[in-house]
Amino acid sequence: xxxxxxxxxxxxxxxxxxxxxxxxxxxxxxxxxxxxxxxxxxxxxxxxxxxxxxxxxxxxxxxxxxxxxxxxxxxxxxxxxxxxxxxxxxxxxxxxxxxxxxxxxxxxxxxxxxxxxxxxxxxxxxxxxxxxxxxxxxxxxxxxxxxxxxxxxxxxxxxxxxxxxxxxxxxxxxxxx
Amino acid sequence: xxxxxxxxxxxxxxxxxxxxxxxxxxxxxxxxxxxxxxxxxxxxxxxxxxxxxxxxxxxxxxxxxxxxxxxxxxxxxxxxxxxxxxxxxxxxxxxxxxxxxxxxxxxxxxxxxxxxxxxxxxxxxxxxxxxxxxxxxxxxxxxxxxxxxxxxxxxxxxxxxxxxxxxxxxxxxxxxx
DNA sequence: GACAGATAGTTAGGCGCCATATCATAAGAC
DNA sequence: GTCTTATGATATGGCGCCTAACTATCTGTC
Numbered sequence: 001x002x003x004x005x006x007x008x009x010x011x012x013x014x015x016x017x018x019x020x021x022x023x024x025x026x027x028x029x030x031x032x033x034x035x036x037x038x039x040x041x042x043x044x045x046x047x048x049x050x051x052x053x054x055x056x057x058x059x060x061x062x063x064x065x066x067x068x069x070x071x072x073x074x075x076x077x078x079x080x081x082x083x084x085x086x087x088x089x090x091x092x093x094x095x096x097x098x099x100x101x102x103x104x105x106x107x108x109x110x111x112x113x114x115x116x117x118x119x120x121x122x123x124x125x126x127x128x129x130x131x132x133x134x135x136x137x138x139x140x141x142x143x144x145x146x147x148x149x150x151x152x153x154x155x156x157x158x159x160x161x162x163x164x165x166x167x168x169x170x171x172x173x174x175x176x177x
Numbered sequence: 178x179x180x181x182x183x184x185x186x187x188x189x190x191x192x193x194x195x196x197x198x199x200x201x202x203x204x205x206x207x208x209x210x211x212x213x214x215x216x217x218x219x220x221x222x223x224x225x226x227x228x229x230x231x232x233x234x235x236x237x238x239x240x241x242x243x244x245x246x247x248x249x250x251x252x253x254x255x256x257x258x259x260x261x262x263x264x265x266x267x268x269x270x271x272x273x274x275x276x277x278x279x280x281x282x283x284x285x286x287x288x289x290x291x292x293x294x295x296x297x298x299x300x301x302x303x304x305x306x307x308x309x310x311x312x313x314x315x316x317x318x319x320x321x322x323x324x325x326x327x328x329x330x331x332x333x334x335x336x337x338x339x340x341x342x343x344x345x346x347x348x349x350x351x352x353x354x
Numbered sequence: 355g356a357c358a359g360a361t362a363g364t365t366a367g368g369c370g371c372c373a374t375a376t377c378a379t380a381a382g383a384c
Numbered sequence: 385g386t387c388t389t390a391t392g393a394t395a396t397g398g399c400g401c402c403t404a405a406c407t408a409t410c411t412g413t414c
Binding site: 001002003005006007010011014015018022024025026027028029031032033034035036037038039040041042045058061062064077078079080081127131134135136137138139140141143145146148149150152153154155156157159160161162163166167169170 | 178179180182183184187188191192199201202203204205206208209210211212213214215216217218219222235238239241254255256257304308311312313314315316317318320322323325326327329330331332333334336337338339340343344346347
């Protein structure tokens with residue numbers, strides 16, 4: 001029952017062959033990545049039958065129950081992707097009838113995106129099954145397990161570039177206060 | 178110091194708004210994904226200056242110190258990607274002078290891929306810095322931390338589709354024995 | 355020795371994501 | 385009122401990955 005991916009096994013082999021110190025950290029890193037990749041694959045597999053990807057699903061639920069719609073720009077900000085990416089995702093969603101684009105009245109540069117009834121249905125239904133599925137991944141975890149896992153992940157995260165920057169930003173803002 | 182991505186924060190908000198039971202598991206899942214994504218980003222940022230991606234780097238180190246080279250098929254198997262993907266990666270690597278393709282003598286369907294001196298240099302040098310960097314992500318983890326994290330990750334992994342299949346396969350093979 | 359089926363590599367087309375460049379419109383400075 | 389600058393959205397082209405289809409070659413069978 002090997003959790004790691006092929007390429008990572010090969011990398012660990014090579015590191016061991018070179019006697020490159022402790023490969024335990026390598027293995028740990030690849031286990032994290034393997035879990036995330038497995039979750040991504042499952043997510044994609046669950047959404048594909050509906051002609052949706054993870055990115056499209058996010059837009060769908062961001063637009064859910066917003067009769068006034070949102071602009072592509074707002075969608076990009078809230079989804080954390082570029083505006084260009086949103087344009088591509090909207091193209092697909094509009095083609096498949098989940099939503100419609102409409103020119104804004106007050107700002108003629110702007111576009112308003114609104115879900116169609118089909119989109120509203122999909123958002124409502126998929127959101128529930130989706131969150132239930134995600135929660136089920138950690139079935140059997142009690143509060144202590146969750147706390148432990150979360151703490152260890154955050155410790156590693158602080159060693160990434162993004163994590164380091166966040167720590168610095170936080171420190172700077174605390175001094176400023 | 179928020180570790181989660183924008184879209185996941187929005188998803189958790191919505192789940193809480195709906196009172197959809199425990200959102201703690203959601204948060205945990207997204208933390209795993211955020212760590213993996215941060216690592217991926219760092220990896221890409223470190224390789225980009227050399228005109229390499231993670232996929233290309235894997236091919237490079239698979240070919241390292243193999244004067245007889247490998248075929249695209251073998252590379253695909255060992256890297257865990259499709260042959261078509263390997264073709265694309267090889268195109269880029271060949272264009273950038275890291276390797277050369279050469280017709281095999283004994284099987285004229287086959288192609289042999291060999292690193293150039295530039296490719297050999299890059300593989301040797303990058304492999305070391307790369308593994309050191311990965312190990313540094315878990316700096317400060319002692320054996321007990323590693324064991325704990327690994328166990329928790331594997332427990333979650335067994336709840337993914339891939340994990341379930343692996344468990345079944347293992348059980349079946351044990352019965353057969 | 356011809357022929358079916360396996361195998362090797364590539365091509366074509368798609369998806370999701372990105373960065374960069376382009377074009378329309380809006381808002382503020384003077 | 386014009387002119388710069390900011391802000392919309394999109395187009396273009398790239399990357400890594402996929403599947404499916406194609407061509408060339410090899411292999412085993414009759």
